[in-house]
Amino acid sequence: MQRDILDEAESSGRGLADAYPRVGATVGLQVLHRPTGLRGKVNKFTGEIVELRDPGGREHRFxxxxxxxxxxxxxxxxxxxAAPTGAAAGLRRTAAGALVADHAPAKVAKASRIWVEGSHDARLLERVWGDDLRELGIVVEPMGGIDDLVERVREFEPGPQRRLAVLVDHLVxxxxxxxxxxxxxxxxxxxxGHRYVDVWECVRPVSLGIAAWPQVPRGEDWKAGVCRRLGWGDPQDGWRRVLSAVDSFADLEPDLVGSVERALDALADAD
Known part of the structure; x- marks a missing residue:
């Protein structure tokens, strides 16, 4: 994939009325992205993100x-x-919006990996993309922070059949x-990565029943500060609330959804 232009399309909905015909974004549907003039076929659709493949084979996200x-x-x-019928009835839609075989045999894990900063990131990816990860044979591993990332990557020895995608918080x-x-x-x-301080913040406030994530001053433990301000008890209690609020990609901010999809795309064709 050549580029990710989610940010370029940020203003694509401004001034557009809501009353337009609704069309199912089936894979292969030929569409025009009106703000940029780009034409292509729908390659992936997650509800909030549309990935198009242009005639040259390049992929673009909006x-x-x-x-x-x-x-x-x-x-x-x-x-x-709409849900698949007939010959496609053996498929089911995952929490990430993809179609996978309903009874596909387990795949042998690839040498490629997705690294995430901590166990909460890994649990959230499993919650939404678990089926997709198993379908692709991709393993997610928590790192416990990225301070020693340079050395860890060197030890991993990435290559054409041993690729690595790293998901990072606060990548600004x-x-x-x-x-x-x-x-x-x-x-x-x-x-x-995403722009948020912690992966908790990638869960949309509306899914948690709150107006917004509270502001926590620099120097104060973010998770503990959030829990105090929301009356959630300790961070363990808070995490249970956060994870249970996520049923699908629709409960997550597009920053995280787009980043994980890019990571899956980068590793999917590694043998």
Whole structure:
């Protein structure tokens, strides 16, 4: 995949009315992304994110907005396709929005890996992408932080059949995380992430029944500070609330969804 242009499409829904025909985003559907003029076929659809494959084979991601796409010259809103029937009835939709075989045999794990910062990140990925990970034979491993990431990547010895994707919290310009990421990225190592302080914050407030995540001053333990301000008890109690609020990708912020999808794409075709 050549690029991720989620941010380029951030404003694609501004000023667009909500009353457009609804069209199921089936894989292979030919569409036009109206804000950028890019034409391509739907390659993946997660509800909030639409991935198109252009005629040259490049993949592009856009946020799904009402009226952001056109089909056969008509402005539409893309929605989740209807459940498969007939020959496709042996498929089921995962919590991440993908279609997988309902009774597929377990696959041998690939040498490639997805590394995440901690056990909470790993549990969240399993909650939403567990079926997809097993379908692809990809294992997720928690690192316990990224301070020693450079050395760990060196020891892993990435290669064409042994790729590595690293999911990082707070991957924003100028951050410690970004500086470390720049030292390890390469042809067989992809570092993706989100802008939030912790993976908890990637769960949408509406899914938790709160107005917004509270602001915690720098220097105060973030999880403990959040739990105090929300009356959630200790961080263990808070984590149980966070995890139980997630049923599918729709409960997560697009930053995290897009990053995990990029990681899966990068590792899926490694033999």
């Amino acid at each position: 946020r799904n907005r009402p009226g952001a796409f056109a089909v056969d010259g008509e402005t539409v809103t893309l929605v989740r396709p 310009p100028g951050s410690k995380e970004t500086r470390i990421a720049e030292q390890v990225e390469g042809p067989h190592v992809l570092v993706v």
